[in-house]
Amino acid sequence: MRSTKYILSFAAILCLICAVVVSSARVALKERQTINKQLDQKKKVLGVVGLFDAGETVSPDEINQRFADNMRAKLVDLQTGRYVEASDDQLANFDQRKARQDPALSTTVDANSAQVRRVPNHALVYLKMKSGEIDKLVLPVEGKGLWSTLYGYIALESDTNTIAGITFYEHAETPGLGGEIDNPAWQAKWPGRKAFNGDWKPAIDVTKGSAGSVEDDPHNVDGLSGATITGRGVGYLIQFWLEEDKFGGYLANFRNGSLDGGQG
Numbered sequence: 030m031r032s033t034k035y036i037l038s039f040a041a042i043l044c045l046i047c048a049v050v051v052s053s054a055r056v057a058l059k060e061r062q063t064i065n066k067q068l069d070q071k072k073k074v075l076g077v078v079g080l081f082d083a084g085e086t087v088s089p090d091e092i093n094q095r096f097a098d099n100m101r102a103k104l105v106d107l108q109t110g111r112y113v114e115a116s117d118d119q120l121a122n123f124d125q126r127k128a129r130q131d132p133a134l135s136t137t138v139d140a141n142s143a144q145v146r147r148v149p150n151h152a153l154v155y156l157k158m159k160s161g162e163i164d165k166l167v168l169p170v171e172g173k174g175l176w177s178t179l180y181g182y183i184a185l186e187s188d189t190n191t192i193a194g195i196t197f198y199e200h201a202e203t204p205g206l207g208g209e210i211d212n213p214a215w216q217a218k219w220p221g222r223k224a225f226n227g228d229w230k231p232a233i234d235v236t237k238g239s240a241g242s243v244e245d246d247p248h249n250v251d252g253l254s255g256a257t258i259t260g261r262g263v264g265y266l267i268q269f270w271l272e273e274d275k276f277g278g279y280l281a282n283f284r285n286g287s288l289d290g291g292q293g
Contacts (some may be wrong), residue, residue: 040138064089067121069198071096077184077194078165079155081131083213101156108250108261110278110290123153125169143172143269152276154165157184165193166283169274172266174259177201183267185224189280192233194218195267207259223247224271229281231271235264 046189071092080099081092086194101277102120104113115123128134128149132284135147155167164187171180202208209215226232232248237257240249253260270276282288 046203052274058277062225068092071100073182073196073198074155074167075179077167077196078180080157087132088111099157099159101158102129103154103156105152105154105279106277107148107150107275107279108280123151125149125153141269142265145269154276154279155182162188166280168270170266170270172269173263174200174210174257174262175207176200176203177267179259179262181210183223183224183270185280188217189284190223190225192219192222192224195263202256202259207253207256209253209256210259210263218250220248221247224267231268231277231279233264233267233271235260237261 032197043206065249068089072081075092075095076083080095081087087095088272104109104120104123106113128151129147132149135149136146138145152169154169155162157165157167165184166189167180167184168186170183173179176198179197180199181195181200183186183195184193185191194202197210200208200210202210218240223230224231224233226248234249236249236250237252237260240246250264271280273281
């Protein structure tokens, strides 16, 4: 019969071996996980401007090439609404969520309906290019739904008012209810709606029930059946990020052509 000391020693050694194996696997997979995350983000950005269909089967190389051919990343200072000098490497590795969590890289905000507590000083936006001109702008957005924080993108046409698309890449809403924010049929109701009113104040919202046509009811989108709180959260978070001290100032500078180097 084995002694207690032997059993404890054996268990300790086994735990140590397992810890080393798990730790090694995590280190070995970290780079792959980072690459896959960046690839998924590129798919979402391409999708929200109509350059990638969720049903497409394409290689990572094709996604990267499509992104490189059509999109330009820019770092924006949310306080000034102007671009920040950044290398390609800095743009590729910018972690907006990490920046938001760092007091040195973010700012607290007053209580708001989107339930956002801190805003990063800098945000990463994407510009869709067409024939050398900026065709669409893609802005990162986030805010509370019913059960989780919703992370996504909203795309605007170059007039900075007409919505070109919306998508979400991470949330934990209930499938079939709040999770319908991922439904292509619901997302298809957004293009053509107007983000701002005549005074350039955020006006887009998700109504309870059905909205009118784009022409008759440009500032409202159909609600989600059985998911009123999630739908309301989507409206709140978009309004929040379009405010003047978030992306509103940047969009105004873009419209006025007062950004360094023009609009782009």
